[in-house]
Amino acid sequence: MKKIGFLSFGHWSDHPSYATRTAGDTLLQSIDLAVAAEEIGLDGAYFRVHHFARQLASPFPLLSAIGAKTHQIEIGTGVIDMRYENPLYMVEDAGAADLIAGGRLQLGISRGSPEQVIEGWRYFGYAPDAGETDxxxxxxxxxxxxxxxxxxxxxxxxxxxxxxxxPGLLRLEPYSEGLRERVWWGAASDATAAWAAAQGMNLQSSTLKFDESGEPFHIQQARQIRAYKAAWKKAGHTREARVSVSRSIFALVSDQDRYYFGQQGKSADSFGYIEPTQRAVFGRSYAAEPDQLIKELAQDEAIQEADTLLLTIPNTLGVNYNVHVLSAILEHVAPGLGWR
Known part of the structure; x- marks a missing residue:
């Protein structure tokens, strides 16, 4: 069994082909999609956080709204850039959202990635201490x-x-018991994955990571996950660690699917730079008829190592089409791989 969720970047643009032309469209459709995802049996609704972009940026109002309208589905982020955050205020926001959701929050955080503006965290009033990097x-x-x-x-x-x-010293309120164990770290390297394990955080690994060997993406990512699990065991944590990976996966079961994603089945891993001196490997997308998709995904070592799979979705195509995309994976692909 594997938990399956969706991951939305929450794009919007005033484009004639977009169902999300405004920020309001994206926020309201995100809530509707999470509700619909729960109804079809999906396990998680996750959202990316990007500042200074026409994408989702302030996760806690959205997570709270979803928490109030759903009952079982996990709701989370992938990931919150901690360079922009006030940790104490974030504790209060996260505690409130988790209580509204009845303890279903899964918070993905990280040290951040290249953003839309230069050193955007400075505009939020933050700067590294002496001797620190961002x-x-x-x-x-x-x-x-x-x-x-x-x-x-x-x-x-x-x-x-x-x-x-x-009596005694005061803590931040509202306090949500158990939330500390539902924090995930978005790691781009083997070393930071091991660091996350030492801190008792779950692991999120996305569709890119630092290139540390020149090997295919899924092999490098599987090695990262194994390094994380070894570090978790070494740290002596008593609870079970969780690991998620993200993938773009589309089962081509309709002409509309083939029109949108038919060419993505020919994609391959790519290598490039996400920072001036940091080479990265970007994972391929999967798009094929269900039987072929099952064969290809069975060879993905990192998916096999993870307990949670987050499906990146084309949120700009609207709620109904994204429900179709997710339903196709649950109905036509997941059973063939033993995920359901």
Missing amino acids: ADMGRRKALEFLERLDGSGFARPNPQPMFPNP
């Missing part, structure tokens, strides 16, 4: 976020408060 800053904020999520008191109470305080 990546160091993101990891430092992540650790502070994790520390405050555990619910321990740390703030000295006012001796004459407006409202009575409980």
